[in-house]
Amino acid sequence: MENFAVLLRxxxxxxxxxxxxxxxxxxxxxxxxxKLFGAASWVNYAARIGIVALPVGLLMISGEIDISIGAMIxxxxxxxxxxxxxxxxxxxxxxxxxxAIGVLVGSINGILAVRTSVPPLIITLATLVAMQGVVLAGxxxxxxxxxxxxxxxDWAKTIFGNLMFGGSHQVxxxxxxxxxxxxxxxxxxxxxxxWIYAIGGDKESARNAxxxxxxxxxxxxxxxxxxxxxxxxxxxxxxxxxxxSGGMNDIFNxxxxxxxxxVLLTGGFGSVAGIFVGALTFAIVxxxxxxxxxxxxxxxxxxxxxxxxxxxxxEKFRKLALSHVSKKK
Amino acid sequence: xxxxxxxxEMRNVDKSFGPIDVLHEIxxxxxxxxxxxxxxxxxxxxxxxxxxxxxxxxPTRGQMMMDGQEVRFPRPRDAQEMGIATVHQFxxxxxxxxxxxxxxxxxxxxxxxxPFKVFDRQKANxxxxxxxxxxxxxxxxxxxxxxxxLSGGERQSxxxxxxxxxxxxxxxxxxxxxxxxxxxxxxxxxxxxxxxRRGLAVIFITHQVxxxxxxxxxxxxxxxxxxxxxxRKGEKSREEIADLxxxxxxxxxxxxxxxxxxxxxxxxxxxxxx
Ligand SMILES: Nc1ncnc2c1ncn2[C@@H]1O[C@H](COP(=O)(O)OP(=O)(O)O)[C@@H](O)[C@H]1O
Ligand SMILES: [Mg+2]
Numbered sequence: 001m002e003n004f005a006v007l008l009r010x011x012x013x014x015x016x017x018x019x020x021x022x023x024x025x026x027x028x029x030x031x032x033x034x035k036l037f038g039a040a041s042w043v044n045y046a047a048r049i050g051i052v053a054l055p056v057g058l059l060m061i062s063g064e065i066d067i068s069i070g071a072m073i074x075x076x077x078x079x080x081x082x083x084x085x086x087x088x089x090x091x092x093x094x095x096x097x098x099x100a101i102g103v104l105v106g107s108i109n110g111i112l113a114v115r116t117s118v119p120p121l122i123i124t125l126a127t128l129v130a131m132q133g134v135v136l137a138g139x140x141x142x143x144x145x146x147x148x149x150x151x152x153x154d155w156a157k158t159i160f161g162n163l164m165f166g167g168s169h170q171v172x173x174x175x176x177x178x179x180x181x182x183x184x185x186x187x188x189x190x191x192x193x194x195w196i197y198a199i200g201g202d203k204e205s206a207r208n209a210x211x212x213x214x215x216x217x218x219x220x221x222x223x224x225x226x227x228x229x230x231x232x233x234x235x236x237x238x239x240x241x242x243x244x245s246g247g248m249n250d251i252f253n254x255x256x257x258x259x260x261x262x263v264l265l266t267g268g269f270g271s272v273a274g275i276f277v278g279a280l281t282f283a284i285v286x287x288x289x290x291x292x293x294x295x296x297x298x299x300x301x302x303x304x305x306x307x308x309x310x311x312x313x314x315e316k317f318r319k320l321a322l323s324h325v326s327k328k329k
Numbered sequence: 330x331x332x333x334x335x336x337x338e339m340r341n342v343d344k345s346f347g348p349i350d351v352l353h354e355i356x357x358x359x360x361x362x363x364x365x366x367x368x369x370x371x372x373x374x375x376x377x378x379x380x381x382x383x384x385x386x387x388p389t390r391g392q393m394m395m396d397g398q399e400v401r402f403p404r405p406r407d408a409q410e411m412g413i414a415t416v417h418q419f420x421x422x423x424x425x426x427x428x429x430x431x432x433x434x435x436x437x438x439x440x441x442x443x444p445f446k447v448f449d450r451q452k453a454n455x456x457x458x459x460x461x462x463x464x465x466x467x468x469x470x471x472x473x474x475x476x477x478x479l480s481g482g483e484r485q486s487x488x489x490x491x492x493x494x495x496x497x498x499x500x501x502x503x504x505x506x507x508x509x510x511x512x513x514x515x516x517x518x519x520x521x522x523x524x525x526r527r528g529l530a531v532i533f534i535t536h537q538v539x540x541x542x543x544x545x546x547x548x549x550x551x552x553x554x555x556x557x558x559x560x561r562k563g564e565k566s567r568e569e570i571a572d573l574x575x576x577x578x579x580x581x582x583x584x585x586x587x588x589x590x591x592x593x594x595x596x597x598x599x600x601x602x603x
């Protein structure tokens with residue numbers, strides 16, 4: 001009982017309750033759990049949004065937001081395909097190119113966010129639209145097409161874009177788990193995590209306490225854009241091609257999964273475990289619907305309801321955590 | 330009173346934000362083991378003054394001295410490194426962080442080495458609880474507790490305990506009692522006395538005369554960015570200080586007016602003037 005109460009006070013509580021709720025719902029909707037757990041579709045999708053959700057969650061804990069990630073997934077994919085597919089340069093250049101474009105766009109977002117008083121939603125909306133244009137126009141200009149083929153060597157496929165277990169699980173699942181562990185360590189067990197919480201809690205006080213607020217903010221924007229271009233790069237290697245696409249769905253799905261994961265929209269609260277479970281839950285809702293007889297379009301209704309319930313629960317659990325005083329043993 | 334140079338001194342400091350002049354010709358000093366109370370109405374420039382002392386703002390003109398040497402604080406961190414700890418108005422704590430994490434925000438204790446330096450939560454919690462308890466807040470026993478669940482006075486005490494712990498020589502408190510009830514304010518005042526007893530120079534900002542009189546050795550009244558009066562403990566009465574803060578308009582006259590009004594209007598106070 002005491003352990004259960006401890007769990008409820010954690011930022012990840014609502015996401016775990018959401019996950020259980022969604023599974024229960026699907027069982028009633030006729031899903032056979034062993035089939036669902038054996039399937040790859042939702043795990044692949046969880047990894048795709050989960051890798052980006054990790055830094056986006058941290059950025060949101062620091063009180064900022066980045067929607068340019070939607071353009072950065074296709075930008076990473078196109079960069080890799082243009083460099084190593086169209087121009088046939090070694091894949092290393094394609095990979096570095098994709099990461100470099102993430103660092104570049106992330107730096108622009110971050111510098112604008114700390115230097116101007118323009119809200120981050122507007123800044124990253126601008127870079128989102130701008131990057132969509134750059135990717136499409138750049139691809140047309142350089143390759144004459146909006147779809148570029150790529151043939152990556154085996155070693156690159158093994159590391160970034162392969163299927164595992166002789167089935168259809170993508171290797172980025174492994175990346176997701178490794179990155180989640182690294183982010184968990186960074187956020188909860190180093191001083192940098194403490195800085196991020198402090199910046200999101202009260203930016204002015206954090207600055208007065210000598211925390212390098214601007215540097216930290218820029219770093220987080222670089223991480224979000226680079227994580228997105230990394231995912232795009234992996235997909236282009238896996239699917240042997242890259243297409244220009246809007247990436248609008250990714251933006252909403254990633255941000256919803258972060259919020260379901262217990263991150264407070266106004267900053268200052270959240271956890272990496274929650275963000276991880278949030279992505280998992282979101283992916284199960286989104287892909288699990290295919291295991292039922294329900295029309296797949298209903299999944300958006302479920303996502304909407306889940307979002308509202310999760311945010312409501314987050315409020316409740318946060319109040320619990322605030323009022324909690326541990327009894328002296 | 331002391332032959333040692335003041336720990337912190339301002340000489341003819343002006344501060345303007347673009348065309349807006351906020352501080353004019355401010356000269357102040359504070360010695361070890363002394364509490365300087367900075368009094369003034371809202372908008373007088375008290376917060377601007379202490380932000381200049383703590384490196385948040387740069388003086389437009391004038392000098393700042395520490396131990397008789399001229400100093401500059403380009404960043405808040407520079408002031409901190411010189412031993413000036415400031416608890417800013419409306420700030421200093423993060424409600425959704427634990428007591429331990431709050432206490433060490435920006436100066437986290439770590440263990441391990443290289444990239445594996447981990448935040449030492451246990452040590453942070455233990456020291457934080459110890460330090461706030463030393464300040465007399467015995468109700469805080471759990472370093473993992475979220476600060477948002479503490480009372481205003483406890484939060485303020487936590488912020489002060491933190492400032493004292495980080496080796497401050499000068500403790501600057503911006504209206505620490507403004508939002509507090511009587512009992513909680515009394516607690517904060519006790520902490521100010523404790524800091525003074527430990528030999529810190531304290532600059533205590535308030536617009537409540539009673540709070541100032543309870544702890545102050547030295548008083549300065551700020552009116553529209555200029556020092557209107559500078560005196561020592563016992564040199565002025567509560568009424569005189571209140572009059573000074575009101576900008577010369579006699580508080581006693583005002584009170585007499587109100588009482589007169591109430592007598593002729595069945596005990597109703599006059600309606601607000603504007
Ligand atoms: N950053 C700033 N830019 C422009 N004006 C400011 C700034 N900070 C304070 N002021 C002005 O300076 C005056 C004094 O403010 P403040 O120092 O906060 O007063 P107090 O703390 O005594 O209530 C106010 O009129 C305020 O509007
Ligand atoms: Mg003020």
